[in-house]
Amino acid sequence: MTAEQIGFAFIILGFFIVIGKWIRVYTPLFQQLFLPSSIIAGLIALLVGPEVLGRLVSLFTSEDNMFAQGLINANSLEVWEALPGLFINIVFATLFLGKSLPSLRKVWEIGGPQVAMGQMVSWGQYVIGLLLVILVLTPFFGVNPLAGALIEISFVGGHGTAAGLGNTFAELGFEEGQDLAVGLATIGILTGVIVGIILVNWGARTGRAKHVGGQQKFSSAGRNGIVELDNRDSGADMTTRPESIEPLSLHLAYVGIAILIGFVLLEGLILLEAVTWGAWTDVYLMIYVPLFPLAMAGGIITQAFSDKYDKFRVIDRKLINRIGGFSLDILIVSALATISLAVIGENFVAFISLAVAGIVWNVLAFLFLAPKMIPSYWFERGIGDFGQATGITATGLLLMKVADPDSKTPALEGFGYKQILFEPLVGGGLFTAASLPLIFQFGPVAVLILSIVVTVFWLLFGLFYFGKK
Template sequence: MTANEIGFSFIIIGLFLIIGKWIRVFSPFLQKLFLPSSIIAGVIALLVGPEVLGRIIGAVVSPDHALADGLFPSFMFDVWATLPGLFINVVFASLFLGTSIPNLKKVWNIGGPQIAMGQMVSWGQYVVGMLLVLLILAPFFGTNPLAGALIEISFVGGHGTAAGLGDTFGDLGFAEGYDLALGLATVGILSGVIIGIILINIGVRRGNAKHVENAATFSDQGRTGIVELDNRDASAEMTTRPESVDPFSLHLAYVGFAIGLGWVLLEGFVWLEAVTYGPATDVYLFEYVPLFPFAMIGGIIVQLLSDKYDRFRVIDRKTVNRISGLSLDVLIVSALATISIAVIGDNLVPFLALAAIGIGWNVFAFLYLAPKMIPSHWFERGLGDFGQATGIAATGLLLMKVADPNNETPALEGFGYKQVLFEPFVGGGLVTAAAMPLIFQFGPIPFLIGSTLMTLFFLFFGIFYFGRKKGEGVA
């Protein structure tokens, strides 16, 4: 694959993003779903690629037809297949860059209930997933036990995490898990928005959603995803003069530095494992763990160093967001475009069963456990956790915006603080990355027991610690 082929592959991704954006602009149905343009673009690329158009042409016309592989030359498909594993490192390295790491006491006081809720739901996804696989899918459908981790990887982690674990799926002999995970991530985002809006309407009727009636409806431009001309702010700040170094270039370098630190950390753990317990126990975990959670740790280290030594504060969060957003869009389009429909079709029952039980657990946790774990404004705060646990963090933010448009509750602040003690572990963090290697090395039963204990710990902690603070004036 040449540099020209790689460059042309990126150009076509950009073309699909433009098409996806304008389809959303003129589609009221997609606007109501608040579906990201990158997902629309990725689905279109999938439809005109070898998995859909190519198969139809091959079956109806001829396997030798020029369109038997879809509209793409084979080199483009090869380039796209490598992009998710690359760009997920950029996304995770950017998570904490440009944001001052808050005091942990403040994080705990305000975001504590949502930390407990989020951790409980995420660990619970492992529990219900493992039980489903061990009791039904493995014995009756021959499903790989590693599939028990797919709900948490796909729902909380999203497309980025699912795609970033592509090599891990292959290394552990579960290559089909990659396509299943990406499919589940798509189901998660769609169900998160649709079910979330339904839950808000139910909350209004029951009197739980007290701030929706004051909600300002989204403008027409807001629904299309276009920012009104009068409300457009600068998307980034010029923290350096371009004649010295362009700010975007500098921020990209900081992201690269964070990824480099993460690589050094990961390689250090791989080496340490190889010279300590690995040879004696034949247990190797870190060689299966991808780079992206360590890239996130690298980003935290870079930010801590910046807070301590950079008196000019050259790292601008808005610029980092643009880099992260670009990377996530490219990741989603390339990941969806390269999904194997055949793999999902061959594993349709496990796929649907995992999606159903994952959604069911999230709805149950929101309706019946959140009121007991969150001392105040449980509906708005729990809704954010539900959105993140079913789709991605952006889904949680969207649902909170609908339920609490004027930020009259501590939901948004608590949700932000929650990420400090949430993202490093689950939802794409170290636990998410290590889940399948742990199941592979120690077996599904020990992992199920550990996940159950963690779920119960956060459940009881939320109920008996934060739940008892109702009426005490705490957040």
Template sequence: MALSPEVVGFSFIILGILLLIGKWLRVFTPFFQTFFIPSSMIAGLLGLLLGPEVMGLTGVHFFDNGGVFPEAMIEVWSTLPDLLINVIFASLFLGMTLPSVKKMWKISGPQITFAHVISWGQYVVGITLALVLLTPLFGMNPAAGALLEISFVGGHGTAAGLAETFEGVGFEEGRDLAIGLATIGVLSGVFIGMILINWGARRGKTEVLNKPSDISDERKRGLITKENQDDEPAGKKTTHSEFIETLTVHLGYIGVAIALGYVMLEGLILIEEAFWIDNIEIITHLPLFPLAMIGAVIVQLFLDKCVSHNVVDRGVVNRIQGLALDLLIAAAIATLSLSVIGEYIWPFLLMAVFAIGWNLFAFLVIAPRIMPDYWFERAIGDLGQAMGMSAAGLLLIKLADPDTKSPAKEGFSYKQLLLDIFVGGGLVTAASVPLIVAVGPVLTLIVAAVIMTGWLILGLFYFGRKQADTKG
């Protein structure tokens, strides 16, 4: 089947149907509700089961490639993450009131510090693992050392969005391994977070909860009852629909942010080619999405300074971003190559265990010594995000602090501004794979260890001292 416009359109329709099936499976399946598994992940797993990687191997063939989906549709789905990740990152800061750095640091400084310790620690653990085991024993590309941070802190979007980067440095299997690790991270993240919240409440580690909070069936099922549906509106109209639809305007501004990112990326590539391309290639393999995020900041600053009307509403941007993320996760998991993961099953399991182990160590040992107050409520959100999803971090904060008595939620939101630019999908995350290939894993490990140690020292001796002063 040729890759015609009809095939592309039909591919979106089938993906939408899978998402709808995933949503209703979640509504009626207690297991999915208990562990807060996103409908997009269920849809992706369903697509994977019905595709050539699973059903195709059983001998059930609706098409030549096996499974119930034609090869052209799988090809469309496999390209979607590269496109949708740009929409997601271009939406991060649009419609937001950008506070001063001083205000962000005052409220969220401990969380910024702790999140950087976790993120850079993922590089330290991952690259060390690659140097000691993955490369010498399993013959893996040294760039595998970056997979922990890409997958766990970055999540599905970042993992899928770096497909071309992996291919560009000769590490094609990195895409499937990264998406697989991100899936493990999300599945284990909320489960581990729930266990920790129950443990923290019973052991007196939390400053808000005296006992684990009850979670309503409504929230578990992912539905909002009619009387509560105004609690989180889809967004506000900022234009008259007879002239131009509000959604159209917001898509346009997202497009401008992506275009600015593209211009910046091409400019940086020209500079690299002119000055040091013969010795090192980093920007050439850099994806577009971190620059699209910077483009969004530029667009928002322009709107704040030069446009008197409020033309961008954060609620509308959130809905567009959520749609892109749902489609991305479903498409990425549905096109996952299980054969690649099977080929690297022991390295895959080692990376998963070490990543989860580091996150738990950071939460249980480092966080209490860094956070000056509400350490559990603050750190549980960072742990959730470090397991693959910002939404999981916000969910865990909500469960640990249902009445928002701590600064955890506000600090988590501000933290994103000074975290996502660099790690968790930012410039450092995007450049990490080509950087390891270009300068070598040892030098990259040294740099990551120095930066992680710097953040750790800041946390222990600045924020940790504030904690001691408060107790004293």
């Protein structure tokens, strides 16, 4: 693979992103679904690639036809297949960079109920998925037991986590897992928005959601994702003068440092495992753990040092957000464009079963458990947790914006604090990354028992600690 081929692959990727954006601008349905342009772009690339257009052309022509592989050349697809595993490290390294970390007491007081709710739902997804695998999918359909982790990986983790675990899936002999996970992540986002909006309307009609509407409205420009001319700004603060160093260059360097720290942490854990419990038990886990959860830890360490020693506060959160957002767009487009539809078709029963089971669990948890675990403003807070549990953090934020547009409740603040005690473990955190090697090494039953214990703990804690307040 030459540098020119890699560069051309990025040019083609950018072309699809532009197409996806303008299709969203002029498609009311996509605006109503608040569907990200990156997902539209990835699905278009999938349609015109070898999996759809290429297969259709091959049905009627010979394999030598110039369109037998679709409109995307093989070299570009090869580059795209490698991008999710690289860019996921950037996404996770940026999660806490530029954020001044509040005290754990404040986090717990405001975000505690949502921490309990989010943890319970996420661990419950492992319970549902593993039960489905153990009782139905593996004995009757021969599905790999690792599929039991796919609901949490895909729904809470999203496209980034699903695609970023591609190497882990491959190393553990479950290569089709990445395609299933990315497909489930797409289902999760669509379901999260559609079902979430239905729940918000139900809450407004029944009086459970008291702040729907508010004074802030989504303008037509807001719905299509265009910022009005009068409201445009640079989107980031210039913390350094460009003649000294370009701010973007400096922030990319900080992201690189966070990833480097994560790499050192991971290599240290691999070495520690090799000379301790791995050598004693011949059970190895860390060699299968991907880099991105440790890159997140590297971001926290980098930010902690910055808070303590950088009196100039040169790390700007808004610019870090742009870097993370860019990386996530690249990741989503490349991951969707390289899905194998044949793999999903071959595992269709498992795919549909996991999707339906995950959605039903999330809806039931929101309707019946959130009112009992969240002592105040349960609807506004719980709808954010539902959105994140079904279709990543952005979906949760969107649903809270619809349910409480004027931020009259502590839902948004609590949701933000929740991530500090939530994301390091699940939703793409350490356990999400370790769940696959844990199932591989100890079997699905052992991980199921662990998941049940943790789910019940958070359920009881939420009911009897926060629920009684």
